[in-house]
Amino acid sequence: MKVDQSLPLEYSTEQNKNNILGFWVFLGAEIMLFGTLFAAYFVLADRTGSGPTGVEIFQITPVLIETFILLTSSFTIGLGINAMRKGNLKAMITFYVITLLLGLSFLGVEIYEFVHYAHIGAAITVSAFTSTLLTTLGTHGAHVTFGLVWGILIVYQLIKRGLTPETANKSFIFSLYWHFLDVVWIFIFSFVYLKGMI
Amino acid sequence: MDYFERFAIPHPSPAIYASMVAIGFTVIALIFVLTYFKLWGYLWREWLTTVDHKKIGIMYLISAIVMLFRGGADAIMMRAQMAVPNNTLLDAQHYNEIFTTHGTVMIIFMAMPFIMAFMNFIVPLQIGARDVAFPRLNALSFWLFFMGAMLLNISFVIGGSPDAGWTNYFPLADNEFSPSVGTNYYLFALQISGLGTLMTGINMIVTILRMRAPGMTLMKMPMFTWSAFIANVIIVFAFPVLTVALTMGTFDRLFATKFFTTTDGGMDMLWANFFWVWGHPEVYILILPAFGIYSEIISTFSKRNLYGYKSMVGSMVIISFLSFLVWTHHFFTMGQGALTNSIFSITTMAIAVPTGVKIFNWLFTLWKGNIEFTTPMLYSMLFIPTFTIGGVTGVMLGMSAADYQYHNTMFLVAHFHMVIIPGVVFAMLAGLHYYWPKMFGFMLNEKIGKITAWVIAIGTLLTFMPMFFSGLDGQARRMYTYTESTGFGIWNMISFIGAIGFTIGFMLIVYNVYYSIRYSPRNIGMDPWDARTLEWATPNPVPFYNFAKQPHVNSVETFWDSKNNGHELFPEPYEDIHMPSNSGMPFILACIFFAWGFSFVFSMWIPAILSTIGIFICMALRSLEKDPGYYVTVKEIKETEKKLRGVQ
C-alpha cells in the first residue's frame, strides 16, 4: 500500500480517496432519497382524511430539544475530526463518544415523540399525512440508529488499532454521514415542523 | 399444514404444475451434476466468491441470457393467446400475470444485467484499470441483483405471480385488488436488485473518475466508458426514487399505511409519478450504454474515428438531464391540466433532438468510412432504421393531445418495443459477438451470426409493426382477448408469426455458441477485429490482473495509435500488482437478503426479523474485517504473460 505522507491520513492512499469520493456519491443518492420523501410529504401534508392535522399534533419542546442535541453532535464530531488531524487519538475518541451519546439521546426523544403520536391518534396507519410524516421522520431516525451502531464499531476500531490510514478514513467518512443527517434534520425542522405549526 | 397453505398458488393451471415439476427436476439434476463431477469447490472458489470484475461481468451475462429466455417464454405465450380471436389458451388472470412478469423480467432482469455485464467487463479494461474501485461491493451488487431475480422468478410456483403490470399502478396493486402475495414479490424483488444497481452506480462512477490510466483525460475516454459513466450518474439519481416508492407501496400492503390508497387522504397518482420519475430515466440507463456499444462498433468497422466525439458526449449529458423532466408523458390522460401536459410534451419532444444528433454522428462516421460488414456491424446497421421508427412514433406519443388516441393501445406497445429491441437488445447482441473473443478467447461463427441478425431483425418488424396498425384501430394493450368483428385478428396473427421468428433467432444464437465452442479456432491473437481502444491491448481471454504493465494513453484511440502511429502503450517496467482477495461475504449476504425478502413477501415476521439481524451482522463483520488484498509478483506476471502471448 503506497502511503502519501503529504496528505491528511484519511486521504493518504488511493483506496482511501476512492472511498471518500464513493461516499460523496452515495450522499448524492441519499439526497435524492430524502428529496423524494419530502416531495411526498409536501403532496400529502394536507391530506389528513379523518385524522389529525400537523397543527394539532406537533409539540415544539421535544422538537427543539432534538434539534439542539443533533446540532451539538454535529459540532462535537467536527471537533473529533479536528483532533484526528492533529493526531490526538484520545481527544478524538472522546469527541466521538460524546457524539454517539448525543445521538442516542436524540433517538430517545424521537422515540418518545413517536409514542406520543400513537397515543393521540396519529399512528402511521391513520391518514396519508401521518403515513408520510412518520415515514420521513422514521427514515431519518433509522439512519441515526444505523449511525450509532456504525459509530460504535468505529470507536472500537480506533481503540484497538489506533490511527491508521484505514481507521482515519472510516472515521472521516462516518463524520460526513453524521453531518449529512444533521442537514436533513434542518430540512425536517423547517419544512415539516415549522411549516406545520403555523 | 395451515402454515404452508400460504405457499399455494391462488390460480393454478396444469402448465404451472408442470413447471413446478420441471424446476424440481432441474434443481435435482444440477445438484447431481455438481456433486458427481465434484464441482462444488470450483463453483465456490472461482465464481461464488470471486471479486474479479470480468467474472462478475460473465455472471451478469449468463443471468441476462437465462432471463431473456424466461421473458421470451412469457412473450410467446402472450402472442399465442392473441394470435386468433376469442382464444382460450390463457384466461384473463394468467394473461395478467404473464404480461406483468414479462415486462418486469425483461427490463429489470434481462436488459439491466446485460448492460451491467458489459459495463463490468469492459469499462475497467477500457480505462486501463486493474479492477473496479470497490471489487467486493461489485460482487455484492451482482448477488443482490441475482437474488432479486430469483425472488421474482419463484413467484409463479410459490404463492402466485404479480399481476398488476410491470408499472404496478395503485390502487390496482393494493391488497383489495391484488390480494395474492404476487405484488409483494414484485416490490421486494425490485427493492433488492435495485439496491444492487445503486451500488454499481456508485462503484462505476468512482472507477471511471479515479482509476483511468495516465494520460486518459475525461475527453479521451472511449465512448462506451462515457456512456457508462452517464448511465451510472442517472442510476444514482433515479434509483433512490424507486426505493422510496417501493417502500411506500410495501408499507401500504403490509402495514396498512395510506400512501397510495383511495381513502384517508391517500393519493394513487403519487405512485404513478414516482414510478415514472424513476422509470423514464431508467429507459435511458438502458439505452445510453447501448449507444456506447454501437459507437465502438461503428467506428471499429468503419475503420475511422467516431465522428463528432464532443457532440456525442454533449448529447448524452443533455439526454441525461432531460430524461428527468419528461415523466408525465406516461400519463397525459390521467388528469393533469393542459398546461402541464403542454410543458411535458415540449420536454419530451426535445429529447428527440440530442438523440437525432447521435444518429447523424453514426451516419457521418460511416460516411467515407471503410465499412466491413461483420456480425456486430450488421446489428448496428439494422439498428439505425428500425430504432428510428421507434423514435419517431415516440415523438408522436409525446404530443399530449394526440396521445389521447394512442395511450394504452398496442400503438404504445409497438413504440417501446421498437426502441428497446433495436436500441438495447440488438446492441447487446452486437456487443455479445464483438466482445465474445475478449471474454472467452474464441470468436462466434460469423456466418451463423449474420443469418441470426437478419432473422431477428425481420422477426422484430413482423412482430411489432402490425401493432402500430391494430393500435390505431383501437386495440387496447393488456387485454387478453378480442372478438372476431374487431378485425384485429390478422394483425395479431402476423405478430405471432414474427414472435416465432424471434424464437428461431434466439435458438440460432444458442446454436452458434454451441457450434463455436466446438469448431472455432482458439489462436485468434489479441486483436481479432483490428480494434481501436484499450481493452484490445490485453490477451484473449484476459488474465485476471488485466494489464501486465500500466498502460499510458495519448488519445481516444490509443490502441490504434500504438499499432499505427508509433505510440508507446507500455513504457513502464513490470511492477508487483496489488489485487483484492476473494470473499464469500457478498454471496452469503445476498442469500440472507433473499430470505429477508421471502419472509416479508409472506408476512412471516420471525424469519423477517432474524434475517434483518443477519444482514446487520454481516455488515458489522465487514466493518471489522481487515482486507489488505495480495500482491502478484513480477515473476508470476512474466510467466503468465509468456504463456498467454508466447513472447515477453
Ligand code: HEM
Ligand atoms: C425519441 C425519444 C422518445 C420519445 C419522444 C418517447 C415518448 C414516449 C411517450 C410519450 C410514451 C408514453 C405513451 C403513452 O403511454 O401513451 C412512451 C412510452 C414508453 N417509452 Fe418512449 N419515447 C422515446 C424513446 C424511448 C426509448 C429510447 C425507450 C427505451 C429504451 C423508450 C421506452 C418506452 C417505454 C418502456 C414506454 C412505456 C411503457 C409502459 O407504459 O409500459 N422510449 N415513450
Ligand SMILES: [Cu+2]
Ligand atoms: Cu418516458
